[in-house]
């Protein structure tokens with residue numbers, strides 16, 4: 001029987017589908033020498049499309065709609081998160097975040113007492129609240145909900161009062177004090193990772209909000225501004241998923257348009273085991289956690 | 292032999308010891324502040340102790356403190372000009388001058404706190420009035436103008452004559468502004484549902500009372516150390532009056548504090564308890580028990596009840612100073628502890644970097660800048676008062 005999804009899979013999907021399964025099967029193969037086994041059914045009714053592929057398709061559909069009809073949401077499956085912080089680092093790299101600025105830390109919590117102890121991991125992006133307490137407190141309207149429903153910061157308007165950081169109940173905003181990672185690294189002449197090489201990388205422009213923000217002048221924005229996760233708006237505009245979503249090694253972070261009933265996120269948030277953080281504050285977060 | 296009036300602006304010879312000591316302290320404080328002011332203005336904000344978790348620090352607390360003195364002083368000035376309380380005759384200009392000096396000092400400390408100071412103009416050009424901060428910037432700027440106009444009218448006002456209608460109108464406007472604005476800075480904190488310790492009722496209502504108490508304390512200093520009276524009886528009556536008011540305010544302060552802290556304690560809400568524990572037994576215990584309660588409240592209360600001390604100029608001024616120091620500590624105890632609460636359990640240890648710390652102690656830069664601003668305010672107050680003759684100093688005659 002042929003795989004019913006095969007025809008619709010793009011080459012990447014087919015490769016992942018085939019080799020990821022085979023590689024895993026290879027790990028257990030020596031113990032099962034001679035037994036004809038596959039870790040995941042590459043063919044057959046249980047065959048699944050990789051979630052990244054599905055989300056890309058969801059995204060393509062969403063981008064064909066008018067901006068105001070999209071409802072971007074993020075779903076994080078806490079049962080799958082392994083606490084590797086790959087998403088944190090992907091975000092730092094994508095947005096060229098300086099020391100002291102973080103958009104998506106993974107909070108580690110130890111639960112229980114010995115011998116029943118376990119670790120809990122909670123990735124925490126900006127919740128892109130539908131009733132964001134960080135917005136009305138801004139004295140100059142530098143932070144607002146844009147037409148995508150994402151809470152953004154206009155770096156050139158922000159006066160750096162930090163009222164929004166005080167108001168955010170999730171600690172989702174950090175302040176850019178103007179540091180660079182390379183300022184304290186030794187100058188290692190001739191090495192790629194010497195200060196000079198690393199510094200030029202670090203000072204090259206980031207592309208937040210689809211604009212260029214070089215870090216050559218430490219008195220220019222976004223230094224002295226509040227900063228936060230924006231669901232990688234600049235990537236969304238180009239049809240790409242947020243960096244944390246594509247990097248998640250546990251496939252624990254999902255992203256898409258909740259106004260599309262066929263999207264993966266719509267399916268996920270309709271389940272009963274989904275929560276949002278600090279619901280009692282009425283902020284109506286757009287980040288959901290599967291528990 | 293001809294007599295002529297001294298023409299020099301400051302006559303150090305005729306200054307009393309309290310004025311000289313205050314000037315000296317102002318100079319020392321300002322000198323200590325020079326390096327901090329230079330660093331903050333020309334280098335940046337990196338050396339501060341606050342950050343992304345303890346978001347507001349010493350400068351915001353000092354803004355609340357200095358703005359409280361400014362509004363409180365204005366309330367005191369209305370006693371002479373609106374309410375015609377006879378014993379306050381001649382004190383209004385000094386109170387207004389105190390307000391005029393502390394208001395820019397308050398705005399300077401909050402200005403230092405801005406990541407992009409040069410963009411403050413945007414709050415005037417593109418304000419978002421749903422923001423308490425924007426309301427406060429506009430409100431305090433207008434208030435500053437009102438204080439300037441009031442002081443100008445006070446100088447034009449002839450003693451003994453009734454206050455004219457325009458002057459009265461300005462005074463009433465200023466009076467209401469001083470009440471609303473002093474409460475407003477409390478609301479600036481209280482509207483943040485993210486910080487449960489601030490949302491305990493009573494936070495913003497206590498601010499106008501504390502502002503008035505700050506004004507009274509400053510008045511005790513002015514009357515005790517600097518003012519000249521033709522009739523020493525007036526000074527005595529002022530000490531008595533201000534003493535009673537100060538006692539009543541201290542008692543209401545204790546009551547409000549008790550109501551606030553006991554309610555907070557009773558709820559046992561974890562985020563509130565974290566802040567409360569920090570205040571009562573943790574990082575801020577010294578500031579709370581020793582500075583705010585002992586030096587700022589109990590000792591002045593006891594001293595007020597000893598007439599020999601309470602009616603002595605030097606002591607009355609000292610009592611006023613103690614209460615003011617207590618208020619400064621009280622402001623820090625409102626601002627800092629509420630921020631030492633983890634917004635999500637484990638967040639402060641999820642990612643490491645500069646200014647991602649939940650434990651806050653003001654840095655040297657913050658102390659230095661605060662000292663510089665307060666030093667400048669002291670110098671401006673004393674020297675300006677000499678120039679404007681708001682202390683009713685008799686003109687020196689030299690042979």
Ligand code: SF4
Nearest residue numbers: 126127129132134168
């Ligand atoms: S999580 Fe915080 S920063 Fe993000 S939208 Fe909500 S209140 Fe604003």
Ligand code: SF4
Nearest residue numbers: 138158159161162164
């Ligand atoms: S820090 Fe910037 S974005 Fe945040 S409230 Fe202040 S001006 Fe607005």
